[in-house]
Amino acid sequence: MINVGIIIGSTRPGRNGEAVARWVHELAAQRGDARFELVDLKDFDLPHLDEVMPAAMGRYEHPHTKVWADMIASFDAYVFVTPEYNRSTSGVLKNAIDFPYAEWNNKAAGFVGYGVDGGTRAVEHLRLVMGELHVADVRAQVALSLSADFEHFSLLRPAAHQEEAVATMLDQVIAWGTAMKAVRADRGRAVGADASCALRAQG
Ligand SMILES: Cc1cc2nc3c(=O)[nH]c(=O)nc-3n(C[C@H](O)[C@H](O)[C@H](O)COP(=O)(O)O)c2cc1C
16 A cells, blocks of 8 residues: 655645645545655745755755655655645745655646635646656546635635545555556666666766
């Protein structure tokens, strides 16, 4: 069984993200085909990226980087719960993503976006980032609209069809997260020719 981290992508006081992530976690926990854990960026208190070496070199200097990287390493797949801020994901989530590198590689990811328009543009930006990190991002995603899936834009009341959307996204994350374990086991051959990995290997 794989381990899936559900990452809360907002640390804003009064954030909607926590309720969204807890709802996803509750639905996920009813399944028996993977282990799920909530990962709250608030608990890690990461500064703005303060490592001297690029993450791909794998030379983390600061204890906060190592703690965060160990948390990311402990999962086979991720569900990013992301708000949409100015047509993108949150700065705090992008910053947290930028700290580690190898710990993300050859894993799988799915997305739950929320915002005025369902957070779809935030998810699109995250998909670009996933490519650089060697993360296989699944097609199905959840898009929660502040007007249709929340009361007064702040009380989560997801429409009935959203539970099915979560289930489909998790089906895909678990299938790909399981498959990527084989890729990691064969890591040298699978990604050895990649420039970023070559950089890390030289480091
Ligand atoms: C700085 C900021 C920018 C926002 N920009 C967008 C946007 O471009 N598109 C959108 O659909 N919603 C936008 N929103 C609405 C947020 O997606 C919505 O408030 C959401 O609940 C924020 O997540 P949070 O409550 O977990 O922090 C923005 C909100 C903030 C605070």
